[in-house]
Amino acid sequence: MHPKILLAEDDPTLGYALKTYLEMHQFQVSWEKDGELGKEAFLKESFDLCILDIMMPKMDGFTLAGELKKVNHSIPIIFLTAKAMKIDKLQGFQKGADDYIIKPVDEEELIARIQAVLRRTQNQNSPQLIYKIGKLLRFDWESRRLVADNETIVLTEKEASLLRLLCEKKNQLLDRKVVLQELWGNVDYFNRRSMDVHMAKLRKYLKIDPEVNILNIHGKGYILED
Amino acid sequence: MHPKILLAEDDPTLGYALKTYLEMHQFQVSWEKDGELGKEAFLKESFDLCILDIMMPKMDGFTLAGELKKVNHSIPIIFLTAKAMKIDKLQGFQKGADDYIIKPVDEEELIARIQAVLRRTQNQNSPQLIYKIGKLLRFDWESRRLVADNETIVLTEKEASLLRLLCEKKNQLLDRKVVLQELWGNVDYFNRRSMDVHMAKLRKYLKIDPEVNILNIHGKGYILED
DNA sequence: AAAACCGTTAAGCAAAAGTTAAGATATTTC
DNA sequence: GAAATATCTTAACTTTTGCTTAACGGTTTT
Numbered sequence: 001m002h003p004k005i006l007l008a009e010d011d012p013t014l015g016y017a018l019k020t021y022l023e024m025h026q027f028q029v030s031w032e033k034d035g036e037l038g039k040e041a042f043l044k045e046s047f048d049l050c051i052l053d054i055m056m057p058k059m060d061g062f063t064l065a066g067e068l069k070k071v072n073h074s075i076p077i078i079f080l081t082a083k084a085m086k087i088d089k090l091q092g093f094q095k096g097a098d099d100y101i102i103k104p105v106d107e108e109e110l111i112a113r114i115q116a117v118l119r120r121t122q123n124q125n126s127p128q129l130i131y132k133i134g135k136l137l138r139f140d141w142e143s144r145r146l147v148a149d150n151e152t153i154v155l156t157e158k159e160a161s162l163l164r165l166l167c168e169k170k171n172q173l174l175d176r177k178v179v180l181q182e183l184w185g186n187v188d189y190f191n192r193r194s195m196d197v198h199m200a201k202l203r204k205y206l207k208i209d210p211e212v213n214i215l216n217i218h219g220k221g222y223i224l225e226d
Numbered sequence: 227m228h229p230k231i232l233l234a235e236d237d238p239t240l241g242y243a244l245k246t247y248l249e250m251h252q253f254q255v256s257w258e259k260d261g262e263l264g265k266e267a268f269l270k271e272s273f274d275l276c277i278l279d280i281m282m283p284k285m286d287g288f289t290l291a292g293e294l295k296k297v298n299h300s301i302p303i304i305f306l307t308a309k310a311m312k313i314d315k316l317q318g319f320q321k322g323a324d325d326y327i328i329k330p331v332d333e334e335e336l337i338a339r340i341q342a343v344l345r346r347t348q349n350q351n352s353p354q355l356i357y358k359i360g361k362l363l364r365f366d367w368e369s370r371r372l373v374a375d376n377e378t379i380v381l382t383e384k385e386a387s388l389l390r391l392l393c394e395k396k397n398q399l400l401d402r403k404v405v406l407q408e409l410w411g412n413v414d415y416f417n418r419r420s421m422d423v424h425m426a427k428l429r430k431y432l433k434i435d436p437e438v439n440i441l442n443i444h445g446k447g448y449i450l451e452d
Numbered sequence: 453a454a455a456a457c458c459g460t461t462a463a464g465c466a467a468a469a470g471t472t473a474a475g476a477t478a479t480t481t482c
Numbered sequence: 483g484a485a486a487t488a489t490c491t492t493a494a495c496t497t498t499t500g501c502t503t504a505a506c507g508g509t510t511t512t
Contacts, residue, residue, distance in 0.1 A: 143449055144446065154441070157500080157501095158500075158501070159500095190503070193458095193502085196457090196460085197461090200459060200461085203460095216457090218457070218511080219457070219511085382488080382489055383490095384490070416492065418468090419469090419493090420490070422468090422471085423470090423471080423492095424490085425469090425470085426469095426470060429470085442499095444467095444468065444499060444500070445467090445468070445500090
C-alpha cells in the first residue's frame, strides 16, 4: 500500500505545496493546520510517518511528537524547522526524531529523506496489531495493554481475549454463545456469570473514554460502540 | 570510544575549520585533501563515518564513495555539496549516501547529522552494542556493563543476556517462552524459576533509574519500560 | 408477577511471580 | 590440583494476581 503521512503545518502555502507534492509521489497525506488537530488526526487514523512543523499554533511540534510517541512508540517523525532554530534542533533529535528538514523545503530532498526513514523503520518493526477504540483508547493485544492519553492498564488474559473479540466485531453484535465457546469452551451457567464479571471489569476500564461503551442485547450478546 | 571520521575536503579553509570543529565535539578526524588521499587513508585505518566533498581534485566524492563502499559496504557517508548541485544530490543519495550537507556548512547542523547517521547505522548493525535505558542508564552488551552516571555494574552472563533480550524489545512484550528457549534451551518449571531469580536481580540493578522498570504480564512475559 | 437475564462487588482459592538464601557447578587463582 | 570465588540452580517462603463463585440488586421478557 501507499504509505500514509500525517503532515502538521500551519502555513497554508507551504502546507498545500507539500501535500500536493507528496501526493504526486504516491503518498497518502492528511494535512492538519495545528498541533492539536494533528494529534486528533493521529488518534483517528493510523499513519506510517509524521512530518511536523516545530512552530505551530496550539501545540508545537516537539510537544506533539511526545504525544504521538506515547501512543505509538516507534512512529517515525521528521521535523520541519526554520534555519534560525539551531539549539532546539538537537533537543528534538534526542527526543526521538528520525530526521529533520530545514525550511525552505527542498522537495526532492524531502522525498529522499522520507524514503530513507521508511526503509529504516519498516524493516525492523514486527507487525503488531493494535485496536483503536474511540478517540482516546488503544488496545495492544500482544502486550495486553489498554493505553489512554495519560494512563495504561494491563489487562488479564481473559479480559484481553474478551476485548479482542469485541474489537474484532466493533459496532456489530458479538454473540454470547460465540464468546463462551471461544474463551470458555462450553456454555454453562457459571461460565456465563464469569463472563458477566469480566464484562463489568472491561466497562470500568473503558469509562476512560465516555463515548465508548459496551451495549448489551438482552439474551443475544454485546456490541462495543465507539 | 570517540567515533573516527574521515574528512575529504580540498578547500584548506573549510577543511581546517571542520576538522577543528569536529575535534571540539569529541570526534577523531583524519583530514585528507583529495579523493585519492582519502582512499589511501581509508585503506590504512578504520573509520566510523566519512564526510566527502563532492568536487575534489584527483577523484570526486561520488567516485570515492563508490570505492569506499567496495571496501566496507555499510560505511556511513555524508556528502558536502554546493547549493547549485540539485540533480546530482539525488544520484548520490541513491548510490548509498546516508546524508548530505549543503555548503556553506552550518556546523551545528553537521554535528546533528553526524550523530543521527551514527545512531542510525549503529542501530541497524544487530546486535546493537550499546543500549540506552531510560535517561540515566547505558548497557554495553559487549563488556556486560550497566553504566549510570556515577556507578557501573558488571552483569553476569545470564543477567546480560536477559537484559539484552529485554532491550531488544524495549517497551514491547518479551515472551517468557522465547526467553526460556533462547537462554535455557527448554521450558520447564525450574528454568522458569531460575529466570525469575535473574529477573529479580535485574530489577534491583535497574532501580538506579526510577523511571525504568520491568513490568510483568501475568502468564505471558515481561516489558522493559522506560 | 414470576422467571430468566444482567450488572456489580466482594470473597475464596489456586497459580504465578517476587524474593532471599542455601546448595550445586563452574571458573579462577594460587 | 586444591582453595577461593563467582555464577547459576534449587528450595522455601511470601506476595500478588486472576479466575471463579457467591451474593444481592436491578432489568427485561413472558
